[in-house]
Amino acid sequence: MLGLGADRLRADMNRLLAFLFHQGILDEQFLQLQQLQDESSPNFVSEVVNIYFHESEKLLRNLRSLLMDREFSDYKKMRIHLNQLMGSSSSIGAKRVRNVCVAFRAASEQNNRAGCLRALEVLEHEYCFLKNKLHELFQIEQQRVLAAGVRYPMQN
């Protein structure tokens, strides 16, 4: 019974991943990341992604405070933040976030504050969406591992 549950969970996970790929939220880099996970580092993906969330939230906060500043002019600093976010996003394969970052950076290069604000809105939205989806994914993963763990003694 539980073994079947594990299979179903795996299917759910695959479906979710397929959805994320289809929507362009993730790209193949995420698969690469998953491949890096093995017995020696069983929680590699969630570990990396959590670091990513932590870093990104910090960056997003900084970006918002920079943009909200009344006499705002430090586009350069903003670009550094964006580059950081872009780099880490492409590392975990968060494609949509990365693309929004590219647009954001283009707006900042033109010193277009309104555009930047708009891009920040979109970025925050995308980020939240990604975060939710990935959390969902990890939850399923967690359940699957648990299910697999339960199945293990049954086989023996």
Added chain:
Amino acid sequence: MGLKLQQSHHHSVAVKVSEQMGTKRGYTFIQANRAWLPKFLLLWVMVMAFMSTWIYKNMDADNKVRRKEVLSSMCDQRARMLQDQFSVSVNHVHALAVLVSTFHYYKNPSAIDQETFAEYTARTAFERPLLSGVAYAERVVHSEREKFERQHGWTIKTMQREPSPIRDEYAPVIFSQETVSYIESLDMMSGEEDRENILRARATGKAVLTSPFRLLGSHHLGVVLTFPVYKSKLPLRPTVEERIEATAGYLGGAFDVESLVENLLGQLAGNQAILVNVYDITNSSDHLIMYGHENQDGDLALLHESKLDFGDPFRKHQMICRYHQKAPTSWTALTTAFLFFVICLLVGYILYGAAIHIVKVEDDFHEMEELKVRAEAADVAKSQFLATVSHEIRTPMNGILGMLALLLDTELSSTQRDYAQTAQVCGKALITLINEVLDRAKIEARKLELETVPFDLRSILDDVLSLFSEKSRNKGVELAVFVSDKVPEMVMGDPGRFRQIITNLVGNSVKFTERGHIFVKVHLAENTKSMVDAKAETCLNGRPDENVLISGARQFKTLSGYEAADERNSWDSFKHLVADEELRYDASINMTVADEASRSVSLMVSVEDTGIGIPLIAQERVFMPFMQADSSTSRNYGGTGIGLSITKCLVELMGGHISFISRPQVGSTFSFTAVFGRCKNASFTDTKKSNAEDLPSGFRGLKAIVVDGKPVRAAVTRYHLKRLGILVEVASSIKIAASACGKNGSSCGSKIQPDIILVEKDSWLSGEDGGLSLRILDWKQNGHAFKLPKMILLATNITNAELEKAKAAGFADTMIMKPMRASMVAACLQQVLGIGKKRQSGTDMLNGSSVLRSLLFGKKILVVDDNIVNRRVAAGALKKFGAAVECAESGKAALKLLQLPHCFDACFMDIQMPEMDGFEATRRIRMMESQANEQMNGGMDEGSARKGEWHVPILAMTADVIHATYDECLKCGMDRYVSKPFDEENLYPAVAKFFKAKPISDS
């Protein structure tokens, strides 16, 4: 990577071009003054005209001076001569005067009378050429007139021959030369000029001359010379009175100047050229002419005056000479000047023309340069476009591949799995193709470099064939590959390029073949020789069974039975190859030891098809770019025609050559050789292991019978099964196979017990199907069910009706659609036999990574990145391949960690970092290292323990594929770069190039 390279290359070109433009803007002198050129020409012409006039003037002046000199010398000469002659005459008259005074007055009685005088003077007349005659007149005072008249017997007469009136004194002529005898008894004092002369002569005691006048008798112009004769000797300084007192008479002579001068001049050369006038200029206001005409034409512009001194200080004479004719125009001067002018004009025009030409050429040059810049800009734009587009294509392709990878993880039937795998392979091939499009530009620029990485030739061939399997299946064309056993499993070379060559050739074949087969064959180049020998042998045998007549049609012993252009691939030679291999299989262990000693292996690859062939006329241009057999080809079959030229290029880069044999309507066979490196021992064993993992090993030891009437095709099938470790027997028909099985079934002898029977569709259809199924039923009844061999049908294409029939005939298990691939066969067998499924999943991933693992295992690697996520991912990726990873979050931290001595084997460095970026950090690290190296070279003893030099490999990591410049990475001392995010396919070539020098046992 090619994309990036190209990008930076073009960028640098553009920069270079703009630099060139900057320097070339400085125009030349001619270009700068182009508007002045016609003015320069005009000025030149004017200057030259002026100069030639000047030359003319100069030469003319010279002429004039010379003319003047000639005139003056001639004139002076004449004057001198006249003067000399005159003075000679005067002297003689003087002598006569002395004679008269001596013999007429000092002697008493006089020793001279008229006769004596006349005779003497006549005989001495040659002495006085200028004098027409001389006479002597005595001084008679009036008181003595009567006495005198009486004495002589005549009266004194005047010049008018009348008796003289009474005067104070007279001077009647008493002696005269015969020429002037008419003046005897004439009183000389009665003529105005004579009288004056006489008075002057006796006062001065010297010879005096009259002004010119018409002489008596001749009416020529003449002058009279008068000399005084004194009767007594004069005191030393006599006064005028004393002279008058002492005067006894006068000796006179008439110079007939006109005729005499005429005579004189006649004796001289150049008489005609000049006119001579002689003047008496005693009265300076009124020149009296003595000789010549007063009004003369002739050259009035030029005259020369010479002074004449006839010995009479009272009289002054001069000679004036001038030329008869005006100075002739100086033709030489004129011609010289004119020619000079013409030459200068021509020179000027030539220079002008040259300048105009230079201006034109420079204009053209600038125009060309501009066009060139534009063309290069267009080229840059093109490659940028290519780069962008290929990047844009790559991104969705990644999505597709990801999805396919996910799909492959699900439960799939063998067909679905095959489809999905094919799709994945095709997607990967498409990405490679995109790269190849970029590389084509590199080939054109001759900047292509081949990689040297170990790769599995057979799997590449399988991949390529599977790419074309759909097409060939639709056309009903058999597609097959055969690789000789002696070809090493792994070779060192450029798999991408090899794949490109094969893809090109097979693609062409597929395009142009409608029936028959396409057959790719790989063997060692050395084997060709034995094949040629074999062919000669069959020729000698007279080809007894070359063509076997089956159902009335000519059948050839090729793969599909159709005739092929190159007979080398027919079974007759092919079996030699196969047999040869089998014979030497055991002996080859020694051989391979020997072979491995040599570094390289030369392979011969041939691609045979039974297509339309290449027309004989077009055969020589096949390898020329953009040339197809004829223009209709591209209309009917499409394509650009560049494929074969690239192929040729690549083959030559691989150290081989390509050739083909083609017969129209029969087919073509392209064959090429290529030299690959053998894998080194250490990595060879590793990769071999990984390769074994690629193909499931669960089939080892299985036995199979292949039923195929065509030996070549059977050999191909056997080759694929052999790769799976299956022992294969070939039977030419079902009957033979069945009998072999039957024997086994009944007697259980030492013969093989087949686990699988593979039946070719053609053999099955040829009417013997009943036998086999019956035989199977037999076995079942005999209780051999547990050992029942699986029946598999091999087919290129199959209709539904046939499928039904096959199922009915007992091929319910499965059938394998051609072209065969080891992996696909394995998948089918898995399904049929139900083994080894677990191993199959995820093998694709392990394949490349195990090589990486072998390279990276145990290496200590430093990852430098400011982004913690990236750092973790990179570290995770490297850890997965067994490397020991340490992280640094900034360039400074990296510098601290890399302080010498350290024990890192490599460093992955992010380029964009705050504070100190990757370039700067690398520069500092390299600086540090070079210092250390210098010190170490000083003290060798310590350093020799390590590897000789400090040089930690630094690999740049960059996220931006397009804008990262490879050149800049190299410039600051980095060794290679990998694109971020990390990717096995990316990481592998970078690391492989890098670590290949170090054997794995190093750490």
